[in-house]
Amino acid sequence: MAQETARAKKAGHRHQYAIFAGMVALFVVLPFVIYPVxxxxxxxxxxxxxxxxxxxxxxxxxxxGHAMFLGTAGYVTAHAAKVWGVPPELAILAGTAASAALGLVVGLLAIRRQGIYFAMITLALAQMIFFFSLQAKFTGGEDGIQSVPRGVMFGILNLQDMMTMYYVVLAIFLAGFLLICRVIYSPFGQVLKAIRENEPRAISLGYNVHQYKLIAFVLSAALSGLAGGTKAIVFQLASLTDVHWTMSGEVVLMTLLGGMGTVFGPIVGAFIVIAMQNYLAQLGSWVTIAQGVVFVICVLAFRRGIVGELGRFLKKPL
Amino acid sequence: MFELLGISPQALFGQLLIGLINGSFYAMLSLGLAVIFGLLNIINFCHGALYMMGAFVAWFALKHLGLGYWPSLIVAPIVVGAFGMVLERSMLRHLYKLDHIYGLLLTFGLALVIEGVFRNEFGASGLPYGIPPTLSGGQNLGFMFLPNYRAWVIVASLGVCLATWYVIERTKLGAYLRAATENPTLVQAFGINVPRMITLTYGLGVALAALAGVLAAPIYQVSPLMGSNLIIVVFAVVVIGGMGSILGSIITGFALGVVEGLTKVFYPEASSTVIFIVMAIVLLIRPTGLFGRAH
Known part of the structure; x- marks a missing residue:
């Protein structure tokens, strides 16, 4: 049985490598076809x-409440780049570190409860960060931090250039993605899955469940911060939108739509949701309604998400 | 004493009153959430949106049907309660066997849809809703001025909360409800129609939210966004109180309203975050909440 699953996993890995290679090739070519921003x-x-x-x-x-990590990193990165004048790589690093630290504090509080309560606690703490961002001096309140300089990365990459900026973002994304894959397929990731499937059993097997959850939470917060910091440099802006609870809802939607617990699902989900926002933008609040409807449909009929359903159809984990 | 603290008694009692008003909405909403969660195991994220709908039904009834405030207090909960029961029958009931989190996700989506539709229809700015003439004016208590309507809101919501508590804890119907919360299969085996009870419970919880919405309409403006900001605070209230006890939700709701009001007097910068800070402290000391039971 164990051998079988190991073999199945190896086979699963092989086609995932192929998909990954295809994805990288696609993203390298795509900016020549689609608007890079x-x-x-x-x-x-x-x-x-x-x-x-x-x-x-x-x-x-x-x-x-994951918006708090995206938003906090955005503010810290923007502040570091604009006010302290540090190069972009250090600014993004500062944002990531800030989100990781916030993730540690929030994680310590939130993992004291499970399930529904965990969701409500993270939501409430994120709302606290939102109010803090609204009132604090350095975030610029309603205006946010505007015209953040993109600067020159590592002293050689001029990020003012659109294509350079794009490939830097792609590199950051791929690095983060590979790190997540590494975590998922490591023994550590297997323990996380064990906790997901049956927490009492994981405890009875002697795993310190709290510690595992906390590490996963901080890791997730830090990577969300990496995304937020990069976003602040790309758009030269850090604003309240990124800390608002609707953003926390959006990331849930992306993951749900693409497929929870699939490797490639969240990427597909993110592209669909962002495309929906960009192309339906002129319809105003219909975007919110559309997002709500997608939520309802996903939960009622489509819980595996697009990639999850595809994987089931192909009988391969994606 | 007031000179010593550097604040005027008017400001102190004024904020205390606002705190009690907010507290009555926290109490009514968290009570509804607790009742729904007890039986359905669903955290009703669209509770805020349904609260907003209650206010809008009252506004619509006044503007287009000529129905005043008092009939609206009855009509709005019935309309919204019926809408809630349709939601429960058509969607929520498919989720009872799944992880609790799907209920949260579904009702989150519903909240987005409901709020989006109302924002499309009525814009994001608030619509005025007048105080009913019988309750206009106020009393001068010597140390502060007490508007009649605000006094009514506190009394009314306290009454509704206690009535709900009585029904659930002291009547036969409430006993069925509590039994079904503990063990629905066994209660069904005794010949009680549990699915129908679930539908009615959801309707009741939602009707409470709508009633709170009607009560709130003359105080805050009627706006599509009035529910979404409130519901997150109510979630924090629920975490602080724990969902184990009905009386606990009521006490926690009012108490946190007062805490928020007092913070506005002594340290206004923290007034919007104080409830979340209290939540963090409670989680450190009593992770199951003040009135919660460990499970």
Missing amino acids: FLMQALCFALFACAFNLLIGYTGLVSF
Whole structure:
């Protein structure tokens, strides 16, 4: 049995490598066909959704406040780049570190409860961060931090250039994505899945469940921060939108639509949701209604998500 | 004493009153959430949206049907309660066997749809709803001015909360409800129609939210966004109180309203975050909530 699953997993890996290679090739070529700014936005959100999926899909923790990590990193990165004048790589690093630290504090509080309560606690703490961002001096309140300089990365890559910026974003996304894959397929990731499937049994097997959950939470927060910091540099803006609870809902939608607990699902979900926002933007609040309807349909009829259903159809984990 | 603290008694009692008003809405909403969660195991994210719908039904009834405030207090909960029962029959009941989290996700989607539709129809700005003439004016209590309507809201919501508590804890119907919360299969085996009871419970919880919406309409403006910001605070209230006890939700709701009001007097910058800070402290000391039971 164990051998069988190991073999199945290896076979599963092989086609995943192929899909990964195809995805990289696609993303390298895509900016020549599609507007790069849209792609950069989608890639940032794809990383955000993948980081979120690490929790919801692989650990079974539903955070309803992930916007706080995206937004906090955005503010810190923007502040570092604009006010302190540090190069973009350090600014993004500062944002990521800030989100990781916030993730540690929030995680310590939130993992004291499970399930529904976990979701409500993260939502409430994210709302606290929202109010803090609204009132604090350095965030600029309603205006946010505007005209953040993109700067020169590592002293050689001029991010003012659209294509350079795009490939930097792509590199950051791929690095984050590979790290998440590495985590999922590591022994550590197997323990996370065990916790998702049956927490009492994981405890009885002697695993320190709290510690595993906390590490997963901090990791997810840090990677969400990486996405948020990169987004702030790309759009030269950090604003309240990124800390608002609707953003927390959006990342849930992306992951749910693409497929919770699938490797590639959140990427697909992020691209669809961002495309929906961009192309339906002139319809105003119909976007919200459309998102709500997609939520309802996904939960009622389509719980595996697009990639999850595809994987079931092909009988291969995607 | 007031000079010593550097605040005027008017400000203190004024904010205390606002705190009690907010507290009565927290109490009514968290009570509804607790009742629904007890039986359905669903956290009703669209509770805020249904609260908003209650206010809108009252506004619509006044503007287009000429129905005043008092009939609306009855009509709005019935309309919204019926809408809730349709939601339960058509969607929520498919989720009872699944992880609780799907209920949260579904009702979150429903909240987006409901709010989006109302925002499309009525815009994001608030619509005025007048105080009923019988309750206009106020009393001068010497140390503060008490508007009649606000006094009514506190009394009314306290009454509704206690009535709900009485029905659930002291009547036969409530006993069935509590039994079904503990073990629905066994209660069904005794010949009680549990699915119908679930539908009615959801309708009741939602009707409470709508009633709160009507009560709130003359105080806050009627706006499509009035529910979404409130519901997150109510979630924090629910975490603080724990969902184990009906009386606990009522006490926690009012108490946190007062805490929020007092913070506005002594340290206004923290007034929007104080409830979340209280939540964090409670989680550190008593993770199951003040009135919650460990499970």
